[in-house]
Amino acid sequence: MTSETGSLEAYLDEHRERRHAAYLDFLRIPSISGIPDHAGDCRRAAEFLADQLREAGAENVEVCETGGHPVVYADRLHAPGAPTVVVYGHYDVQPVDPIDEWVTAPFEPFIADGRVVGRGAADDKGQIQIHVRALEAILATRGELPVNIRYVFEGEEESSSEHLDAWLEGNRWRLGADIAVISDTGFFDGNRPAITVALRGVAAVEIHVQGAPRDLHSGQFGGTVHNPLNALCEIVAALKGPDGRIRVPGFYDDVVALTDEDRAAFAALPFDDEEYRTSVGVPALYGEVGYTTLERRGARPTLDLNGIWGGFQGAGGKTIIPASAHAKITCRLVADQDPDRIIELLRAYVLQVAPPGVTVRVDAEGGGRPSLTPIDHPATRAAARAIAATFGVEPLYIREGGSIPVTASFTSILGLPVVLLGFTNDDDHAHAPNESMVLANVETGIRTIAACWDELAATGVDGLGA
Amino acid sequence: MTSETGSLEAYLDEHRERRHAAYLDFLRIPSISGIPDHAGDCRRAAEFLADQLREAGAENVEVCETGGHPVVYADRLHAPGAPTVVVYGHYDVQPVDPIDEWVTAPFEPFIADGRVVGRGAADDKGQIQIHVRALEAILATRGELPVNIRYVFEGEEESSSEHLDAWLEGNRWRLGADIAVISDTGFFDGNRPAITVALRGVAAVEIHVQGAPRDLHSGQFGGTVHNPLNALCEIVAALKGPDGRIRVPGFYDDVVALTDEDRAAFAALPFDDEEYRTSVGVPALYGEVGYTTLERRGARPTLDLNGIWGGFQGAGGKTIIPASAHAKITCRLVADQDPDRIIELLRAYVLQVAPPGVTVRVDAEGGGRPSLTPIDHPATRAAARAIAATFGVEPLYIREGGSIPVTASFTSILGLPVVLLGFTNDDDHAHAPNESMVLANVETGIRTIAACWDELAATGVDGLGA
Numbered sequence: 001m002t003s004e005t006g007s008l009e010a011y012l013d014e015h016r017e018r019r020h021a022a023y024l025d026f027l028r029i030p031s032i033s034g035i036p037d038h039a040g041d042c043r044r045a046a047e048f049l050a051d052q053l054r055e056a057g058a059e060n061v062e063v064c065e066t067g068g069h070p071v072v073y074a075d076r077l078h079a080p081g082a083p084t085v086v087v088y089g090h091y092d093v094q095p096v097d098p099i100d101e102w103v104t105a106p107f108e109p110f111i112a113d114g115r116v117v118g119r120g121a122a123d124d125k126g127q128i129q130i131h132v133r134a135l136e137a138i139l140a141t142r143g144e145l146p147v148n149i150r151y152v153f154e155g156e157e158e159s160s161s162e163h164l165d166a167w168l169e170g171n172r173w174r175l176g177a178d179i180a181v182i183s184d185t186g187f188f189d190g191n192r193p194a195i196t197v198a199l200r201g202v203a204a205v206e207i208h209v210q211g212a213p214r215d216l217h218s219g220q221f222g223g224t225v226h227n228p229l230n231a232l233c234e235i236v237a238a239l240k241g242p243d244g245r246i247r248v249p250g251f252y253d254d255v256v257a258l259t260d261e262d263r264a265a266f267a268a269l270p271f272d273d274e275e276y277r278t279s280v281g282v283p284a285l286y287g288e289v290g291y292t293t294l295e296r297r298g299a300r301p302t303l304d305l306n307g308i309w310g311g312f313q314g315a316g317g318k319t320i321i322p323a324s325a326h327a328k329i330t331c332r333l334v335a336d337q338d339p340d341r342i343i344e345l346l347r348a349y350v351l352q353v354a355p356p357g358v359t360v361r362v363d364a365e366g367g368g369r370p371s372l373t374p375i376d377h378p379a380t381r382a383a384a385r386a387i388a389a390t391f392g393v394e395p396l397y398i399r400e401g402g403s404i405p406v407t408a409s410f411t412s413i414l415g416l417p418v419v420l421l422g423f424t425n426d427d428d429h430a431h432a433p434n435e436s437m438v439l440a441n442v443e444t445g446i447r448t449i450a451a452c453w454d455e456l457a458a459t460g461v462d463g464l465g466a
Numbered sequence: 467m468t469s470e471t472g473s474l475e476a477y478l479d480e481h482r483e484r485r486h487a488a489y490l491d492f493l494r495i496p497s498i499s500g501i502p503d504h505a506g507d508c509r510r511a512a513e514f515l516a517d518q519l520r521e522a523g524a525e526n527v528e529v530c531e532t533g534g535h536p537v538v539y540a541d542r543l544h545a546p547g548a549p550t551v552v553v554y555g556h557y558d559v560q561p562v563d564p565i566d567e568w569v570t571a572p573f574e575p576f577i578a579d580g581r582v583v584g585r586g587a588a589d590d591k592g593q594i595q596i597h598v599r600a601l602e603a604i605l606a607t608r609g610e611l612p613v614n615i616r617y618v619f620e621g622e623e624e625s626s627s628e629h630l631d632a633w634l635e636g637n638r639w640r641l642g643a644d645i646a647v648i649s650d651t652g653f654f655d656g657n658r659p660a661i662t663v664a665l666r667g668v669a670a671v672e673i674h675v676q677g678a679p680r681d682l683h684s685g686q687f688g689g690t691v692h693n694p695l696n697a698l699c700e701i702v703a704a705l706k707g708p709d710g711r712i713r714v715p716g717f718y719d720d721v722v723a724l725t726d727e728d729r730a731a732f733a734a735l736p737f738d739d740e741e742y743r744t745s746v747g748v749p750a751l752y753g754e755v756g757y758t759t760l761e762r763r764g765a766r767p768t769l770d771l772n773g774i775w776g777g778f779q780g781a782g783g784k785t786i787i788p789a790s791a792h793a794k795i796t797c798r799l800v801a802d803q804d805p806d807r808i809i810e811l812l813r814a815y816v817l818q819v820a821p822p823g824v825t826v827r828v829d830a831e832g833g834g835r836p837s838l839t840p841i842d843h844p845a846t847r848a849a850a851r852a853i854a855a856t857f858g859v860e861p862l863y864i865r866e867g868g869s870i871p872v873t874a875s876f877t878s879i880l881g882l883p884v885v886l887l888g889f890t891n892d893d894d895h896a897h898a899p900n901e902s903m904v905l906a907n908v909e910t911g912i913r914t915i916a917a918c919w920d921e922l923a924a925t926g927v928d929g930l931g932a
Contacts, residue, residue, distance in 0.1 A: 204783050213747045218770050219868025222798045223762035226752035229771035237703030281679045286692035286823030296689035304684050305695035311773035317670050330785050332688045357752030402685025
């Protein structure tokens with residue numbers, strides 16, 4: 001233990017009770033962003049957090065108006081030449097329904113059996129507390145941070161981050177940085193320390209197939225015109241092969257191939273196909289040949305129908321050839337696929353395979369970029385060393401199949417590589433009743449964040465840009 | 467002109483005014499079977515018709531209770547050794563909406579420009595009048611019919627013939643016959659005399675595809691499980707080939723192939739593909755290779771989706787892998803396809819092509835048999851000769867793409883070959899405002915029916931069975 005680490009430990013030991021009490025106070029504020037009646041609570045949580053940041057030693061602390069719930073901004077920029085980090089978290093929480101399934105009141109938090117229990121304990125107030133306390137402890141014991149930090153804590157993550165992008169755009173002037181650290185993810189099954197290195201993006205389209213301008217009698221017209229529903233099925237079936245691969249020409253062109261290290265990282269994740277299959281409740285798993293289940297989920301793009309409709313859906317029968325058929329499709333994308341390009345490729349292919357006798361239209365419905373900060377990225381390496389030094393084990397590397405839209409915002413708007421460094425346990429019940437955070441994750445997490453800032457400082461601006 | 471024909475003409479000439487007046491009286495009764503308030507009118511129409519039949523010379527005239535609107539039964543069975551014919555028509559009519567589009571009141575009929583105008587003029591009261599007046603004129607001029615006839619005039623055809631099948635079942639004892647003549651069809655475009663020789667049947671199924679028991683997050687699960695919507699599309703796409711042929715093994719086994727005479731009859735129908743395409747409003751016609759549009763519609767089976775649904779259909783997006791997907795499918799069948807067998811073949815094939823990872827169920831949703839009384843059937847030949855003798859042209863032969871459920875009832879319940887001998891003009895506006903019947907069709911139709919009874923008598927029971 002270095003003397004610096006020794007001082008940090010002593011400080012954190014000394015202030016444990018106060019720290020935990022404030023964490024619980026933060027959780028008592030029902031800052032549910034999705035329920036308008038809680039707007040005042042969201043603002044209270046923002047003010048509470050701003051006060052905490054000021055007390056910890058952050059500067060330029062501001063509760064910023066966004067048009068919705070405020071963003072709390074703060075910074076500490078006294079490490080000239082060292083890397084600058086944007087830290088992101090969110091102080092808003094999910095609603096509490098179904099309230100009957102909570103064992104205790106969601107906003108009367110408590111600590112028991114090594115866990116902090118209450119709405120927001122894990123997602124994401126606990127992670128914000130980690131950052132605030134790391135800041136405080138470093139400043140208290142060393143007088144200054146080894147890196148420059150800008151904190152951005154929003155209040156609308158659980159209600160679509162409606163105003164965040166505009167706020168980021170409008171605040172570029174004070175968001176210059178080398179890297180973003182987003183703490184809104186967690187550990188792998190069994191509470192094993194992990195870094196999320198990739199998130200998938202999305203490209204969404206709707207396909208509209210039109211036949212005659214009105215429904216036709218299936219007896220009087222059946223056999224002489226194409227049926228838009230059959231035609232839509234033919235188009236959709238042409239999108240993927242029996243090997244699970246997407247047949248759209250060029251679709252995979254920009255996919256970053258898995259390295260041996262990537263595949264080893266996937267293989268290192270404890271995962272059992274049969275257990276997974278049973279938990280999902282399907283008769284068999286299904287996906288692209290040549291990849292494992294976790295690779296398919298984390299490192300390969302997909303094409304899924306989210307909805308399909310056309311014609312008669314009620315009870316009984318209606319013998320029509322419906323006028324039109326419709327499908328909503330989203331592709332999950334992986335680095336470096338571009339949503340706009342994927343949509344264009346998809347449109348071209350759909351029009352190419354569309355059968356005669358119908359009119360087909362493909363509407364772009366938006367998208368989001370995938371995110372990948374590779375295992376061998378210097379920032380990932382720095383975070384990994386910090387985890388190993390504090391949790392005592394090398395982290396696992398996770399590629400999430402889903403998207404965290406704010407991640408894409410930090411990359412696309414601010415141009416920053418993102419390290420997803422979060423500390424929640426996998427059984428945290430986020431978004432569900434009886435949310436809880438393993439207190440040891442929070443406590444060790446504070447040390448990890450402190451160590452990470454040192455590791456990033458040691459890497460240096462040039463090292464991060466490598 | 468024979469003397470018999472001469473007497474008939476004289477009789478019909480003499481009673482023209484009275485006949486037309488009674489036709490209009492029949493049309494004045496608003497016997498709308500689908501509207502409960504008109505139940506009394508339906509009964510009035512039945513009583514009116516029963517009186518007409520008695521006056522014409524029918525025996526055993528009875529207004530039969532059915533549980534719904536009554537069936538009018540009557541017979542005249544004094545031609546021992548001659549064929550027995552069941553004649554079918556319906557005295558009920560369609561509702562009058564949209565009432566604003568009627569130029570005159572729908573139940574205040576009149577004759578103008580050679581047409582009888584009013585609800586039911588064509589469908590089907592006019593055709594019933596043809597039969598009643600043929601009966602009356604033959605009995606008045608010759609004392610007896612050349613064949614035995616049982617009249618069955620129902621009152622629920624426009625509201626699904628709900629009670630007809632049960633009534634037929636319960637009255638088999640008085641429905642023994644050699645052939646059924648159904649007068650509820652009409653002439654071809656341009657008011658060209660025609661006989662409908664075939665109707666298609668139906669086989670209906672629903673396909674249900676189940677994935678996980680609940681909707682899944684398309685990011686967290688996408689790529690690892692099959693999507694029921696995609697799977698359904700794959701199944702549906704496998705049902706038909708790009709040649710428009712249905713790929714279900716055995717599907718075409720029982721289809722009666724078109725003879726050279728059948729194809730010549732199709733080719734004789736005045737029909738223009740481009741005109742049809744434009745009227746339907748599709749970019750191209752589409753169907754089974756090797757057949758003309760009319761053959762595809764009248765003589766070949768089809769497989770059409772009537773409805774498809776699954777997942778999210780609202781505005782915007784919802785990134786789910788839906789739990790289940792559903793499709794309603796009907797096949798139009800042609801002789802001698804059996805609906806139950808087709809459903810079994812379809813079920814077996816769907817289960818065979820179903821991809822792994824989902825559970826697929828095929829539910830039978832009922833069916834109806836196709837009907838075909840070939841051009842060279844002795845009864846068709848007899849009707850054709852009657853048309854040629856009275857209208858002065860050889861009839862065209864039509865195969866309708868749709869189904870007339872009562873036709874299947876007469877075939878499946880009573881085991882009778884059916885001749886669809888109807889006289890409406892193609893521009894009759896049946897089911898629509900300003901319904902009308904060309905009076906000459908009625909007048910000549912009376913002669914045709916009379917001639918047809920003679921032709922059937924000449925053919926004889928043995929000839930009909932050939």
